[in-house]
Amino acid sequence: MSGHSTYEPKTGIERWLDARLPIVRLGYDSFVDYPTPRNLNYWWTFGGILSLCLASQLITGIILVMHYTPSADHAFASVEHIMRDVNYGWLLRYTHANGASMFFIAVYLHMFRGLYYGSYKPPREVLWILGCVIYLLMMATAFMGYVLPWGQMSFHGAVVITNIIGAIPVIGGPILTWLQGGFAVDNATLNRFFSLHYLLPFMIAGVVILHIWALHVVGQNNPTGIDPKSKHDTLPFTPYATVKDGFAMSVFLILFAVFVFYMPNALGHADNYIEANPLVTPSHIVPEWYFLPFYAILRAVPDKVMGVLAMFGAIGVLFALPWLDTSKVRSMRYRPMAKLYFIILLVVCVILGFCGAKLPDDQVIPGLVTGITPLDNDLNSWVWLSRLATAYYFAYFVVIMPLLGLIETPLPTPETIASPALSHPATTPAGATADAEKKG
Amino acid sequence: MTAAAGGAVAVVWPFIDQMNPAADTLALASIEFDLSKVVEGQQVVIKWRGKPVFVRNRTPKEVAAAVKDDSASMKDPQKDAERVKPGHANWLIVGGNCTHLGCVPTFGGGDYGGWFCPCHGSVYDTSGRIRKGPAPKNLVVPDYAFLSDTKVKIG
Numbered sequence: 001m002s003g004h005s006t007y008e009p010k011t012g013i014e015r016w017l018d019a020r021l022p023i024v025r026l027g028y029d030s031f032v033d034y035p036t037p038r039n040l041n042y043w044w045t046f047g048g049i050l051s052l053c054l055a056s057q058l059i060t061g062i063i064l065v066m067h068y069t070p071s072a073d074h075a076f077a078s079v080e081h082i083m084r085d086v087n088y089g090w091l092l093r094y095t096h097a098n099g100a101s102m103f104f105i106a107v108y109l110h111m112f113r114g115l116y117y118g119s120y121k122p123p124r125e126v127l128w129i130l131g132c133v134i135y136l137l138m139m140a141t142a143f144m145g146y147v148l149p150w151g152q153m154s155f156h157g158a159v160v161i162t163n164i165i166g167a168i169p170v171i172g173g174p175i176l177t178w179l180q181g182g183f184a185v186d187n188a189t190l191n192r193f194f195s196l197h198y199l200l201p202f203m204i205a206g207v208v209i210l211h212i213w214a215l216h217v218v219g220q221n222n223p224t225g226i227d228p229k230s231k232h233d234t235l236p237f238t239p240y241a242t243v244k245d246g247f248a249m250s251v252f253l254i255l256f257a258v259f260v261f262y263m264p265n266a267l268g269h270a271d272n273y274i275e276a277n278p279l280v281t282p283s284h285i286v287p288e289w290y291f292l293p294f295y296a297i298l299r300a301v302p303d304k305v306m307g308v309l310a311m312f313g314a315i316g317v318l319f320a321l322p323w324l325d326t327s328k329v330r331s332m333r334y335r336p337m338a339k340l341y342f343i344i345l346l347v348v349c350v351i352l353g354f355c356g357a358k359l360p361d362d363q364v365i366p367g368l369v370t371g372i373t374p375l376d377n378d379l380n381s382w383v384w385l386s387r388l389a390t391a392y393y394f395a396y397f398v399v400i401m402p403l404l405g406l407i408e409t410p411l412p413t414p415e416t417i418a419s420p421a422l423s424h425p426a427t428t429p430a431g432a433t434a435d436a437e438k439k440g
Numbered sequence: 441m442t443a444a445a446g447g448a449v450a451v452v453w454p455f456i457d458q459m460n461p462a463a464d465t466l467a468l469a470s471i472e473f474d475l476s477k478v479v480e481g482q483q484v485v486i487k488w489r490g491k492p493v494f495v496r497n498r499t500p501k502e503v504a505a506a507v508k509d510d511s512a513s514m515k516d517p518q519k520d521a522e523r524v525k526p527g528h529a530n531w532l533i534v535g536g537n538c539t540h541l542g543c544v545p546t547f548g549g550g551d552y553g554g555w556f557c558p559c560h561g562s563v564y565d566t567s568g569r570i571r572k573g574p575a576p577k578n579l580v581v582p583d584y585a586f587l588s589d590t591k592v593k594i595g
């Protein structure tokens with residue numbers, strides 16, 4: 001989409017700067033004149049919302065560090081000091097803690113948007129992969145951030161997650177000691193997590209710049225999944241996208257504020273208000289909600305190493321998606337079968353989330369004991385539900401996506417982005433519509 | 441060429457090795473523990489090298505149950521006698537971290553009356569052997585020795 005620049009410096013100083021560092025031109029070309037497909041819907045506003053989330057986390061985070069003490073002896077107390085004594089400390093911390101959840105809500109919607117509209121398909125493979133890298137960095141950052149308050153959940157979450165790395169055959173053990181900086185999660189672990197938690201967001205910001213750069217090279221996808229062909233198919237970023245993004249951000253901020261001001265602990269866990277104690281694990285240890293589906297996958301596999309591989313595989317498979325999906329048609333709007341399987345995937349991800357929050361052996365349907373216990377667990381248990389859901393999750397990517405492209409008959413796609421609107425019977429002669437259908 | 445590579449490694453290594461346990465962490469020595477504090481049928485959890493250790497005073501019934509299962513099919517087969525010191529069969533001393541992902545199992549839980557790990561549902565018997573769930577190994581028996589009938593030295 002990087003056509004030639006239409007920026008014209010108007011004042012003398014702008015001309016002077018433009019000849020030396022064309023930064024105003026860059027901004028103009030990227031956020032004012034940049035052509036966006038005219039049919040973008042609200043699912044396309046999450047890119048802007050995510051930038052807002054990143055900025056909010058960076059600002060609140062940098063401020064929180066001014067009051068936090070990274071030490072196993074003082075971390076918990078310093079967080080309480082922030083909550084009780086620092087002016088507006090409660091607001092900053094709640095914004096930061098809930099901001100992480102908001103960030104993940106937005107990133108999941110953004111990713112499912114991409115999955116549905118085929119935004120990973122050529123030529124957007126690199127764009128998609130950069131997005132997956134950002135997502136991975138986000139997970140690492142969120143996990144390490146959750147350890148910093150040094151509550152019970154922080155501590156035992158850190159124990160479990162670092163031990164996941166320790167499960168890797170042969171090299172796992174030494175890497176585990178190296179990561180923890182000792183024989184157990186302790187002060188050394190806390191301090192290195194603090195250091196990395198401060199570093200990673202800036203790395204995310206760097207990859208975000210690459211992500212946007214790649215986006216501006218290949219251009220935005222759109223709900224029809226067909227490329228803009230002429231000026232009729234696009235609108236300038238400003239005012240159209242800026243206003244739409246701005247409105248969506250405002251709505252999103254309202255939701256954010258509801259959490260921060262009315263239910264700041266709804267997404268957290270009460271046990272994290274108990275200081276870390278290495279000798280007692282909370283009776284029900286669960287990760288934050290945004291990790292629950294992966295946690296369910298981890299527990300679904302009865303073998304330790306395989307469970308860990310399955311969990312990482314669930315993220316890894318996203319990187320390969322551009323080559324697993326064999327369909328020529330981008331948008332699932334025109335793929336009736338893919339649409340159905342996509343909806344099942346959505347439901348399955350939510351189910352996995354529920355499974356991750358439950359005790360594995362508890363019953364899904366209360367009171368029913370089937371007595372059938374393959375792999376030592378009753379069929380009516382959360383662990384079996386998560387096994388089925390895990391199977392579908394992987395099948396979607398490695399079986400259904402490759403096969404569907406070969407067997408599915410897609411619906412006709414419109415000729416151009418503008419044509420569905422322009423070919424409305426009221427605005428065009430009958431022939432034009434038929435034409436578009438035929439060529440699709 | 442080789443010199444340059446050697447130089448590069450020499451420069452990078454300190455940055456990697458600093459992450460390994462520091463000298464004072466490594467120096468955490470052994471501890472002594474007075475067994476008379478643990479009543480029969482109970483366990484005491486002590487902290488050793490930053491991690492919990494279970495010291496369990498097993499009832500004759502629990503010992504019998506563990507010995508009886510010696511021949512049962514297990515993931516990590518081991519006889520109860522190999523996990524205790526001769527003449528002190530009632531004393532079971534094991535590392536208090538689940539061999540799955542390191543949570544601290546709860547005393548007395550699970551189908552075998554040993555421990556139950558709340559994290560992913562591993563079940564250990566009264567000998568600390570893994571009987572059910574995702575954990576691959578039995579609870580680890582640390583190096584320890586009886587200094588007298590009521591005193592052990594761990595580590």
Ligand code: FES
Pocket residue numbers: 538539540541542543557558559560561562573574575
């Ligand atoms: S840590 Fe004990 S079952 Fe996973």
